[in-house]
Amino acid sequence: MIAIRSVRNRVSALRRSPLALAAAASFLSHAQPLPPPVAPAEAELSTVEVVGRSASGTYHSEEAAGAKTDLPLRELPQSVRIVTRQAIDDLGASKLDDVLDFVGGVSRQNSFGGLWDNIAIRGLPGNENTGMATLFNGFSSNRGFNAPRDLAGVERIEFLKGTAAALYGSSEPGGTLNIVSKRPLWRAGHSIEGSAGSQGLRRGAFDSTGPVGNDFAYRLNLAVEERDGFRDHVGARREVIAPAFTWKLGRDTVLDYAGEYLRHATPLDRGVVSVDNRLGAVPRSRFLGEPADGDVTVKNQTHQFILSHEWNSSWRSRLGLSYRETSMQGFSTEANALQAGGNLTRQRRFRDYASDDVALQGELQGNVRTGAIEHELLFGMESFRFEMDTLMRRVNPTAAAPYAINIYNPVYGQVQPTPMANTETFEHQRNTAIYVQDAIKLAPAWRLVAGFRVDNYRQSLLNRRTGTTARQDPSATSPRIGVSWLPTPQWTVYANAGRSFRANAGSDVSAASFEPETGRALELGTKWESLDQRIGATAALFDIRKRNVLTADPVNTGFSIATGEVRSRGFEFDVAGQITARWRVNASLVLNDVKIAKDNTLEVGGRLLNVPKVNGSVLAVYENVFDNDQRYGIGGGVTYVGQQLGQARTQAEARADVAAFELPSYTTAKLVGYWRVSPRLRLTLDVDNVFDRTYYTSSYSRLWVTPGTPRSVTLGLQAKF
Numbered sequence: 230m231i232a233i234r235s236v237r238n239r240v241s242a243l244r245r246s247p248l249a250l251a252a253a254a255s256f257l258s259h260a261q262p263l264p265p266p267v268a269p270a271e272a273e274l275s276t277v278e279v280v281g282r283s284a285s286g287t288y289h290s291e292e293a294a295g296a297k298t299d300l301p302l303r304e305l306p307q308s309v310r311i312v313t314r315q316a317i318d319d320l321g322a323s324k325l326d327d328v329l330d331f332v333g334g335v336s337r338q339n340s341f342g343g344l345w346d347n348i349a350i351r352g353l354p355g356n357e358n359t360g361m362a363t364l365f366n367g368f369s370s371n372r373g374f375n376a377p378r379d380l381a382g383v384e385r386i387e388f389l390k391g392t393a394a395a396l397y398g399s400s401e402p403g404g405t406l407n408i409v410s411k412r413p414l415w416r417a418g419h420s421i422e423g424s425a426g427s428q429g430l431r432r433g434a435f436d437s438t439g440p441v442g443n444d445f446a447y448r449l450n451l452a453v454e455e456r457d458g459f460r461d462h463v464g465a466r467r468e469v470i471a472p473a474f475t476w477k478l479g480r481d482t483v484l485d486y487a488g489e490y491l492r493h494a495t496p497l498d499r500g501v502v503s504v505d506n507r508l509g510a511v512p513r514s515r516f517l518g519e520p521a522d523g524d525v526t527v528k529n530q531t532h533q534f535i536l537s538h539e540w541n542s543s544w545r546s547r548l549g550l551s552y553r554e555t556s557m558q559g560f561s562t563e564a565n566a567l568q569a570g571g572n573l574t575r576q577r578r579f580r581d582y583a584s585d586d587v588a589l590q591g592e593l594q595g596n597v598r599t600g601a602i603e604h605e606l607l608f609g610m611e612s613f614r615f616e617m618d619t620l621m622r623r624v625n626p627t628a629a630a631p632y633a634i635n636i637y638n639p640v641y642g643q644v645q646p647t648p649m650a651n652t653e654t655f656e657h658q659r660n661t662a663i664y665v666q667d668a669i670k671l672a673p674a675w676r677l678v679a680g681f682r683v684d685n686y687r688q689s690l691l692n693r694r695t696g697t698t699a700r701q702d703p704s705a706t707s708p709r710i711g712v713s714w715l716p717t718p719q720w721t722v723y724a725n726a727g728r729s730f731r732a733n734a735g736s737d738v739s740a741a742s743f744e745p746e747t748g749r750a751l752e753l754g755t756k757w758e759s760l761d762q763r764i765g766a767t768a769a770l771f772d773i774r775k776r777n778v779l780t781a782d783p784v785n786t787g788f789s790i791a792t793g794e795v796r797s798r799g800f801e802f803d804v805a806g807q808i809t810a811r812w813r814v815n816a817s818l819v820l821n822d823v824k825i826a827k828d829n830t831l832e833v834g835g836r837l838l839n840v841p842k843v844n845g846s847v848l849a850v851y852e853n854v855f856d857n858d859q860r861y862g863i864g865g866g867v868t869y870v871g872q873q874l875g876q877a878r879t880q881a882e883a884r885a886d887v888a889a890f891e892l893p894s895y896t897t898a899k900l901v902g903y904w905r906v907s908p909r910l911r912l913t914l915d916v917d918n919v920f921d922r923t924y925y926t927s928s929y930s931r932l933w934v935t936p937g938t939p940r941s942v943t944l945g946l947q948a949k950f
Contacts, residue, residue, distance in 0.1 A: 280436045281420030281947050282903070282911060286315030288815045289758075289765045289806035295364060295387045295407035297396055297594075297607055298668045303758045304676045306711030306723035308390040308769045310803050316815060317380055319850050319864065319901055321915030321943060323432060323454065325378035325386070330868040330897070331846045332388055333801045333817030334404075336839050337927040340935065342497035343465075344527055344557065345375050350390060350404030351771060352797040352823030352840040353748075356734060362393070362400035364407040366487055366533055369397070372615050372658075373555035373584035376493035376527040381434050381452035382471030384411045390801075391771065392750040394707035394729035395680045398611070398662050402729040402748030402773045403797060410487045413446035413475045414438045419950050424913075426943030429457025429464070444477040458495075459513070459939050462520040462641075465495035485535040494524040497561035499933040502573065502636060503875070506890050506931070511636050513923055513936035517573055518562040519634075520641050525559030525580070544595035553586040560648075564932040565626055572633045573932075574626035579648045581620040588613035603670040607680070608663075615658040622648035653693040656734075660686045674715045678725075681708040686732055688742070701742030705730040721756040733779055733791055743791040748775045764806025764814075773797040774826070781830040794827035795837065811852050818845040832883040839927045841871035841894070850901065860905040865919075869896045875928035890931050895924035897937070913945040 290311040291301050302309055312328050322328045325346050329335050338347040338354045338361075347360040355361035355371070363371040386408055393405040417439030424432045431454070438448040450471040457464045470490040477483055496518060504510035511517075532552045539545045558581050565574045592609040624646040626632045632646055666680030687702045709727030716722070727750050733743035754769030778793030799821035807813045823840045825831050836842075850864030875890040882889075900916040921940035928934040 280414075280418035280438060281422060281949055282318040282913065286313060286318075287763060287807055288313055288316050288813050289763060290385070291762060293387045293389065293407070294409055295367060295389050295393070295396075295405070297367075297592075297609075297666060298605060298678065300605070300668050300676065300678070303721050303756050303765065304713050304715060306676065306678055306713040306725045308752065308754055308767050308801070308803075310388040310390065310767075310817075312386040312388075314384050315813075316805075316848075317383070317386075319813075319848065319862075320866075320899075321901060321913065321945070322380055323452075324380060327380075328386065330870075331815055331817070331848055331866065333803050333819040333844065333846070334390065334799070334821060335388065336841060336844070336870075336873070337935075338839050339927065339929045339933075340377075342499050342525075342561065342563075343377070343463075343495055343935075344493070344497060344525060346377050348406070349837075349840060350388060350401065350406070351773060351799065351801075352821045352837060353401050353403035353773060353775060353795065354837070354839075355401050355731070361403075362397065362405045362731075364397065364405060365489075365531065366410055366535075367397075367407065368533060368549065368551040368588055368590070369586075369613070370408070370531070370553070372586050373529075373553065373617060374527055374557040374582050375555060376467070376491050376529055378408065379452060379454075379467060379469045379491060381436075381469050382411050382450035382473075382489060383408055385409045390769070391725060391752050392707070392709060392727035392729040392748060394705075394748075395682050395709040395727060396609075396664060396666065398660065398664075398682055398684045398705075398707070399686070399731045399745075400729055401731065402727070402750040402775060410471065410473065410489070411436075411438075411448055411450060412485070412487075413448040413473055415440050415446050420947055421950075422945060422947040424943050424945035426915075427941035428459045428938075429455070430941070430943060431455045446475045448473040459941075460498055460936075461514050461516040462518075463496050463498045463516055465493070467491065467493045481539040483537045485533075485537070487531075487533045487535075489529070489531045491529040492526065493528075494526040496520070496522060497525045497559070497563070499563050499929075500935040501925075502564060502567055503890060503931045503934060504567070504571075504636075506888055508893070508925060508934065509923070513939070515636070515639065517564055517634060517636060517639065518575075519577075519643075519645060521645060522560040522562055522577075525557060525561060528554075528556045530554040543597070544593065547590070547592040547594070549588075549590040549592075551586070551588040551590075553584075555582075555584045555586075557582040562632075562645075567636070567932060568633070571636045571638075572631070573636050574631045574633045576626065577624050577632060577646050577648050578651075579622040582618065584615065584617040586613065586615045601672075605668040607666040607668075609665070610661075610663050612661045613659070615656075617654075617656040619652060619654050619656075621652040623651040624648045650694065655691045655693065656688065657691075658686070658688045660684055676713040676715070677711070678713075679708075679710045681706060683707075684730070686745075688732060690734075690736065697740050699736035699740050699742050701732065703730075703732060703742075703745045705745065705747075719757055719760060722754075723756065724751075724753045726751050733777065735779075735789065737790055738782060738785040738788040743779065743789070744777045746775055746777045746791070748773060759806070764804070764808055766802070766804035768800070768802045770800050771798065778828075780828045783829045790829070792827065792829065793825070793831075795823065796826045797821065797823040799823075812849065813852075814847070814849045816845075816847040819843070828880075830879050832878045832880050835878050835883070835889075836874045838875070838877060838929070839873050839892075841873050843869070843871035845869050859907075861903065863900075863902040865898065865900045867896065867898050870894060870924075870926075873928075875925075875934065876930045890928075892925045892928055892934070895922060895937070897922055897924065909949045911947045911949075913943075913947070915943045915945075917941045917943075 664682035711725030848866035
């Protein structure tokens, strides 16, 4: 058992490092004590575990590293949803996709055949190839080709809703995702975990941390996972290595390192097809690619160094360097057209992609007072250089060589055509930005957060097949302002407004670059937090508009122009925390209306892909102790996702009253449980999709529909030493 005072001392010692502070803050939130015990069983429930799966932690967090301010979340004029390590562990989540159902307003987008994560927050997706704005410890992590996020080395996941462009630049106005890695602890702890389950799941994980002398601490997370999968001929294997260290170079200077190597190999799987606008014609397990293609392999390598220095009690600085390499290579066979009788013609493709990303950040943060007003000032600079090589070869079906498969009676092993040259490009991006933020305590009950960022962006895209180069050098200023009123110690009323931008990739018919997307976001909300800070809730209304969205060129077929507009409006409610000494709950409800406001070819007033109008979830876990002092926990969750658009409907289809292709709504349930056999041994059981519902999570078109996973049972064993 760890006293709360000792935890706070640890946080104070690590305060010089923002990365370490983020991890310590999360650790502190896990260590919140339970109410005064009324029985020995309740006293037992306050134990804290520092490695491996957490126990008696919390779902509610009081701060977010991605907000770049010391203001508690209750005082921040912004909606922030944090998935804590406790919630990750309760869900039995090993990858980012496992937690998305329990975060309101998040919808899955095109996952590129299962090769990366792609989500939308508040209905607004990012680039269809690179996904939405995602950060790893505050550095951009979605440039390039990124395998599905493994959670072995992750401490918490921060969903910063609304625009964050004033801090992070190019992003979506719906929200930004910040992944916070596990950090070294100054107390030794080690755990090893193995799990096995349905669809041939085998996974092993190792977590070790501790000090090496008085000035150096390390952490190492390892994971290896294999899955046969529920899809025919579609298995997956991944390896994760995530080292980290904290080095106290002096009394006021700390160097932090966080690294990650991830290798993910699986066949590119575009899913199932719809027949006559209906799903279910083929079983959810049927693979319509070609097993002989083998795996597509994605490799990611990340290194981050953060040098922090505390100049005095009021001012501190941070200098960060991030280097990332990504690559993707392999063959795939992908649906092209469905013919009468069930014959599906297919393309065969070969991809060889690689990227390098170097980013530098410098920040100075301090507190000053002007009369009775307190300011928390942040001055920052960021620069990055990103280079990406892409080579794709493709062969299309012809009448003479359809390269087809029958969806009702698939026969694999036919002669495979050789892909020919199709796309070969080299992209170079550079960006230099400055940003400023001021978090002001205007009065005991008033907070004001204001800031802006100026980005100077340069991009060149060389088409190696034609020898032409498209260039763009847009600059953008992204301001935001928010105000909070704290009428009582528990309630907050807030409002904010901000702008965003995101450079559009590619070029038009004249090889000229597109104008960047711009966004405007408005939000009005209220927050509540219990007096013991163990449970919190947020309710928010939002109105967002994006302009310069790419749309088809009405004159030049096959080209695009940046004239489209999209609007998103909605309401969201989140509540998370410890409601009693034995019960913790996480729940959300979102109503989201996302429509196309302007387009050349798509239906104006139509919805966007994969965005339900309604989604909600609840997760509840009960903990107690047997008479022999063995702890146990049991709980469950329910998720509802409303009907989603499965393929964009054109204006011509709307005029002809052609029925839209929809993904049906669905409800799934899960069960979770654990039994701590001894202080060092723990058994876990997770059951997903308890009632084995057939459902579909996302779609790119009628030919590329992703089915949800059938019922799966996972049994895990964890040992601490």
